[in-house]
Amino acid sequence: MFDVVVIGGGPSGATAADDLARSGHKVALIDRDGRIKPCGGAIPPRLVSDFDIPEKQIVAKIKTARMVSPSQRSVDIPIENGYVGMVDRDVYDEFLRKRAESAGAKRFTGTFRTIERNEAGTFVHFKDKALGKNVALETKLIIGADGARSSVARAEVPGGDKIPYVIAYHEIIEAPAKSARYDPERCDVIYDGEISPDFYGWVFPHGHSASVGMGTGQNGIDLKDATAKLRKSSGLDGCKTIRKEGAPIPLRPMDRWDNGKDVILAGDAAGVVAPSSGEGIYYAMVGGRVAATATAACLASGRARDLKLARSMFMREHKTVFRVLASMQNAYYKSDDRRERFVSLCHDVDVQRLTFEAYMNKKLVRARPMAHVKIGIKNLAHLMGVISPNRI
Numbered sequence: 001m002f003d004v005v006v007i008g009g010g011p012s013g014a015t016a017a018d019d020l021a022r023s024g025h026k027v028a029l030i031d032r033d034g035r036i037k038p039c040g041g042a043i044p045p046r047l048v049s050d051f052d053i054p055e056k057q058i059v060a061k062i063k064t065a066r067m068v069s070p071s072q073r074s075v076d077i078p079i080e081n082g083y084v085g086m087v088d089r090d091v092y093d094e095f096l097r098k099r100a101e102s103a104g105a106k107r108f109t110g111t112f113r114t115i116e117r118n119e120a121g122t123f124v125h126f127k128d129k130a131l132g133k134n135v136a137l138e139t140k141l142i143i144g145a146d147g148a149r150s151s152v153a154r155a156e157v158p159g160g161d162k163i164p165y166v167i168a169y170h171e172i173i174e175a176p177a178k179s180a181r182y183d184p185e186r187c188d189v190i191y192d193g194e195i196s197p198d199f200y201g202w203v204f205p206h207g208h209s210a211s212v213g214m215g216t217g218q219n220g221i222d223l224k225d226a227t228a229k230l231r232k233s234s235g236l237d238g239c240k241t242i243r244k245e246g247a248p249i250p251l252r253p254m255d256r257w258d259n260g261k262d263v264i265l266a267g268d269a270a271g272v273v274a275p276s277s278g279e280g281i282y283y284a285m286v287g288g289r290v291a292a293t294a295t296a297a298c299l300a301s302g303r304a305r306d307l308k309l310a311r312s313m314f315m316r317e318h319k320t321v322f323r324v325l326a327s328m329q330n331a332y333y334k335s336d337d338r339r340e341r342f343v344s345l346c347h348d349v350d351v352q353r354l355t356f357e358a359y360m361n362k363k364l365v366r367a368r369p370m371a372h373v374k375i376g377i378k379n380l381a382h383l384m385g386v387i388s389p390n391r392i
């Protein structure tokens, strides 16, 4: 009998299993094998410190972010007092799973099938890869951390089948040498309706390789064609392609993360990805951590309502940043005129500082009220169209 069975061994599930094992719980971690999670792999320094990530996992440290507008104007934002880290998900996820295992979690490789409840207890059924047959694990509680379009969410939690998504697609290429166009310490973020009508495109260096991709929530967009255009306009069309892959990114945290009984969701399974940036690794790991705290509380008290702690702890910390990012996406990702204005706004040094401080430290800094007032006025002026998008 396990205390908790965690389904899915990505950043959220591996973190939940690690935390629970370290606090002395009997925990199982089930992950299906064989697919590298499609992901740009960009993480903030706050993740590295909060989750004790060793330096060798960071394959590139990005010191500048280049924002590119539809008219190809660009602004280089220096990342002061820090960096954006890049991780390779095949290595990173396995590191997190192994860490959970060495903390005492029992690891299984296989595909989750169903949850069965009967007089004898609660059982998680999965197809064990090594045995080639179905196996059932008896447990008290279950964490569903099986990613976007989670089977656990759809089967167990109201609203789990209705999460809105964008589809993101990227190509992993061999990185070219440093040149006037490509810098292994710079990430490019491309706001251009030709590349994405409602999200953005990116070039993220990863040492020997780079991730080049885009996302969209609109049907009928040819993701491969848009990425080919992006590679061409970035001078990366001649680089060797290593992998091509895509996956959904959820757009909105679910209103409920638990089933009021014995199941709780974490990470993409609960729809938790930052609006506007699509950043999900940090939030998945926080989601895994709060799910571990909530299940531990529920096991200790016997009260199912303690499972609700996970969402409330998460929202207390991150709700405001999510709201600001969602209104930014609603305001600026609508048309090329708005995208042009957004990149124009990024010239402002206060916008640069506040944006990157918020990204790196996951807090909105309130230290400089006049900077907020100035940004607010500029923002309003751009949205009302009273200043030209070309004016800095």
Ligand SMILES: Cc1cc2nc3c(=O)[nH]c(=O)nc-3n(C[C@H](O)[C@H](O)[C@H](O)COP(=O)(O)OP(=O)(O)OC[C@H]3O[C@@H](n4cnc5c(N)ncnc54)[C@H](O)[C@@H]3O)c2cc1C
Residues within 6 Å of the ligand: 007, 008, 009, 010, 011, 012, 013, 030, 031, 032, 033, 037, 038, 039, 040, 041, 042, 043, 110, 111, 112, 113, 145, 146, 147, 148, 151, 168, 169, 170, 213, 246, 247, 248, 249, 266, 267, 268, 269, 272, 273, 278, 279, 280, 281, 282, 284
């Ligand atoms: C193209 C793309 C680019 C992205 N770029 C970035 C970025 O640069 N930075 C960033 O922060 N975020 C990025 N994201 C988002 C980020 O990848 C996710 O938010 C994050 O991986 C969520 O972690 P998770 O643990 O919740 O889910 P996942 O990472 O999806 O992990 C789920 C795990 O569950 C397992 N699983 C699924 N179904 C089953 C099953 N039935 N049985 C057993 N196991 C199962 C999977 O094997 C997987 O290991 C990107 C996403 C995409 C699609």
